Amino acid sequence: MSAVGPELLGSLFDEHASALGLYARSWTDAPEDIVQEAFIKLARQKVAPDRPVAWLYKVVRNEAVAQSRSIWRRRRREALVSSGESLVSSPDDRLDAAHVSAMLQDLQAENREVIVARLWGGLTFEEIAKLQGCSVATAHRRYQTGLELLHERIEPSWTARTS
Amino acid sequence: MDRQDELNALERRLGNLRPAPLAIDRDRVLYLAGREAALVDSRGRAIGAASLVCLALVSVGLGGLLLVERGRRMDLERAVAGLSKPAEPTRVELIVSGSPPSPSSYRALTRQANLWDEAQLPPLDAPGSRHGGSAYRESPLSPLSARYGLKTMDF
Numbered sequence: 148m149s150a151v152g153p154e155l156l157g158s159l160f161d162e163h164a165s166a167l168g169l170y171a172r173s174w175t176d177a178p179e180d181i182v183q184e185a186f187i188k189l190a191r192q193k194v195a196p197d198r199p200v201a202w203l204y205k206v207v208r209n210e211a212v213a214q215s216r217s218i219w220r221r222r223r224r225e226a227l228v229s230s231g232e233s234l235v236s237s238p239d240d241r242l243d244a245a246h247v248s249a250m251l252q253d254l255q256a257e258n259r260e261v262i263v264a265r266l267w268g269g270l271t272f273e274e275i276a277k278l279q280g281c282s283v284a285t286a287h288r289r290y291q292t293g294l295e296l297l298h299e300r301i302e303p304s305w306t307a308r309t310s
Numbered sequence: 311m312d313r314q315d316e317l318n319a320l321e322r323r324l325g326n327l328r329p330a331p332l333a334i335d336r337d338r339v340l341y342l343a344g345r346e347a348a349l350v351d352s353r354g355r356a357i358g359a360a361s362l363v364c365l366a367l368v369s370v371g372l373g374g375l376l377l378v379e380r381g382r383r384m385d386l387e388r389a390v391a392g393l394s395k396p397a398e399p400t401r402v403e404l405i406v407s408g409s410p411p412s413p414s415s416y417r418a419l420t421r422q423a424n425l426w427d428e429a430q431l432p433p434l435d436a437p438g439s440r441h442g443g444s445a446y447r448e449s450p451l452s453p454l455s456a457r458y459g460l461k462t463m464d465f
Contacts, residue, residue: 156343160336165329179334183342190343191350247327266325294317301320 150195160186163200166267167207173256173263174211181210201274204264208278250300258293261286417454 164182171178185206189199196202251259257279264270264278276286411418455462 151347153340153344157336157340160339164334164336164339165331168332168334169329179332182332183334183339186339187343187346190347193350193354247324262324266321267329291317294320297324298317298320 150192151189151199155195155199156186156190159189159199159203163203163268166263167203169267170204170260170263171207171211172252173259174208174215177214178207178211181207181214184210198274200268201270201278204268204270204274205278208260247297247301250297253300254293254296258289258296261289262293262297265290411454 164186167182167185168178171181175181185203188206189196189203251262254262260279261275264275265272270278272283272286272290275290276283279286279289281289
């Protein structure tokens with residue numbers, strides 16, 4: 148029997164599949180296949196990972212990076228990311244989400260990766276540092292840099308609505 | 311609002327956004343995952359059973375080899391033992407010859423000494439002793455000869 152039961156797998160899918168897809172978009176134009184394969188790999192594990200979410204992000208990252216090594220895929224991805232349709236919240240926010248998505252894709256890959264993993268993946272900076280193979284301080288600095296860049300680029304009116 | 315507050319506000323606002331759902335059928339993913347897990351389980355069991363059978367076969371083979379090897383060694387041991395068989399022990403035959411041994415032979419003197427031990431030594435002045443003659447008469451001895459191989463030795 149698999150170490151990860153169907154209930155856990157289902158809840159993980161419900162909570163993290165979309166965020167994992169957004170995370171994989173940093174490298175690939177086909178996040179669906181990668182996310183699906185990550186969940187299947189998780190089901191294959193005989194011993195459940197300590198942190199299944201972090202484990203899923205690691206698998207998705209590895210696979211996405213491997214896929215992005217193809218030049219053709221890279222070009223196609225660059226064409227797709229310009230469309231900026233990776234974030235939505237509610238119909239009212241759709242426009243803002245599209246705008247944020249576009250800004251997000253304009254960030255450097257390492258900054259974007261930290262922001263996605265932290266904000267929508269809920270990973271700790273230690274886990275993100277392990278994913279990126281850097282120190283915790285570096286991961287934290289990248290997060291801050293990405294946030295500041297987003298803050299500069301996103302319309303002030305959008306952020307003003309948060310207060 | 312200072313810079314850090316603005317960043318915190320942006321962070322909260324971004325956190326409220328949800329990533330766009332993927333075009334993946336949830337049930338299909340769970341079905342594929344379950345099937346894969348079952349395959350892994352059955353594959354693991356099959357591999358375990360195959361390993362067990364292989365180990366059993368190897369054990370039987372090694373046991374057979376051991377028996378064959380042992381038989382060969384025993385055969386070899388027997389062959390070597392046959393080649394290096396020691397010569398038959400030399401038979402020593404006692405031959406009692408009809409002629410009496412010489413009175414000064416070792417055997418005659420030994421017998422005489424034994425007799426003296428049993429019946430005390432004769433007095434030095436007893437007739438027949440070396441000094442004054444003796445009544446003691448040695449019983450006639452039959453000579454003892456030993457044959458060692460092709461040689462015959464008299465005692």
